[in-house]
Amino acid sequence: MNAPNRLWRIASRPVDAVSRQNFLWVEEPMPQPGAGELLVRVIYLSIDPVQRYWLSPDATFGPPADAGMPMPGRIWGVVEQSASPAFPPGTLVAGPGIWAQWCTLPVAAAEPVPDWPGIPLLAHTSLFCMQALTAYFGLLEIAALRKTDTVVVSAAAGAVGSLVVQMARINGCARLVAIAGSEDKCRWLHEQLGADVAINYRTSDIGQALDAACPDGIDVYYDNVGGDILDAVLARINAHARIACGGFISHYDDGGQPRGIHNFQMLALKQARAEGFSCFEYVPRAGEAFAAIRRWHEQGRISYRAHLLKGLEQAPEALAGIFAGRNTGKTVIEVSPPPPEKAS
Template sequence: MSVTNKIWKLRKRPVGDVSEGDLEFVEEPVRALEDGEVRIRTVFLSLDPTNRIWMSDRDQYMPPVEIGDPMRGGGIAIVEESRFDGLAPGDVVNSGLGQWSLYMIKRGEEVNKLPDIPGVPLTAFMGPLGMTGMTAYFGLMDIGKPKKGETVVVSAAAGAVGSMVGQIAKIQGCRAVGIAGSDEKCRWLTETAGFDAAINYKKEDVAAGLDRHCPDGIDVNFENVGGEIMDTILPRLNDFARMPLCGLISSYNATEPVPGPYNFAMFLMRHVTLKGYIVTDYMERFPEGMQAMGQWLSEGKLRFETDVVEGLENAPASLERLFTGKNLGKLVVKVSEPE
């Protein structure tokens, strides 16, 4: 029986925001499996700021998506057909580095079967137990090296990564201060996620807020945003502060050259350790991160939200939620039912 796929393909490189016509929604037949392959059906598709980077031809950490190719992305899927001994129909898997499509054909060793943990929803494997959780864990623990009593500031704090970073900081005995874009997000950070304070950058003076909530300076700046917010943080860093550079989302849609930090000298004057990283740098250590995050999740020490968009056809239009700050927690597209 033939199976028809639905795929988003890149037709032209966006200029500024992703616009209608940059990607095209197409239908294609799914080819037959070869030995060692599986056909998987996407249940949840991850939407991430890096999707916008992959659409561009700028220098980046992996080759960009080529014009005419399926849009790159990952998520959670169900095995529907298998010619690989280690997987059977019905198995739930992490699709790895896949694409924006209903179906994918992958080598069996390219996907990982997910455990069935009572009380843990599938969406947890896209949040604390997924790539965003690993990004937060290794960025803070390996680069940020938080110590009890220190102050950790997190930009884009109500996002999938930022919300985990602040909670891990609290588990380590630190003071956690988040920067987010709405009163609702700030309330969630302090009342649900346990941050000590939160600053609404759209309504408040960020500099004044940092001075108020970080009276002893900042020891770790977990950077997701860049731009003006990062520049405001830099003069408030303590000597020997650490700065995991996870993202620069404020510049991903820029159409003109982006100026560097005006307060760049603070890296020298305050002896700051700055390190950019990509979560795949830590692939071999994922079991360590999964064990720690899984334990904290089971102990009720981690809270997470999933912002679910219905329908694969809505994936490109939903990306703007990341760049306008509309999402709370991990943004995903529900592509099909998890059955």
């Protein structure tokens, strides 16, 4: 196979907002799989907020991301070359890849994509992915959702938040409040995903909006953003509230100067709990989450929306777009044509 491989390498670490200038578009020879590796043609590339964090000098988890290296990212693709009987050519796989048209994937890291009727490959990028683990275990285990809870979800129209909103409605809660950054997103969250109230933080005083939406206080907060919204929620938590700290997107572009939290004392005053976690801890239990999500999908109780962009060349702008609020749902790059959908 003599076709060239196009990919993005890291040119520099962003000081504040990530941009195309932090990446280098290159054309290189086709990678050759070594012993224990697969050659994969990338079909879908996941673009996630955590990739911005990987570019930070203080990143403490995830793949290495130094200048000159290919930009890492989770991929779904088709095996083109393989010496492994477990992954013959033509097998659909997922795993830790790079921003490239083709990449090598260690057999030990490759995950076969289940051939589930009625669930196209694109659905796997949004429903059966790391963000789904973050949503499922963050809400049901870290936050320990109860049917009597008033639940608030930030970044609720994103890849994680939109699943959290639906999972809270499926599993039951007393009141569900979603926070997002546009009227269109708020309308989607309220009318289609089941939020009782959707708050546009760009046009609302967040404290006043939370007072109106949560007159009895807040029992569960699923935090994807940190910053001022976390502070406003802390001021309104009930006794024994649970905060699942799944992300801090408001800090990724702060130039290494994060704002302090003013209402941290409320955790002690309300005997509340805030707990950070990572989806990587729950990978061994992925089957548990995915079985539940598949069941809900088959029942028509959970859906997904992909912010789909075609062409690998769009990857840097797609990552920057997450922080500008240009996506609704999961941001995915279509790198090459997907397989035909099978009838359900």
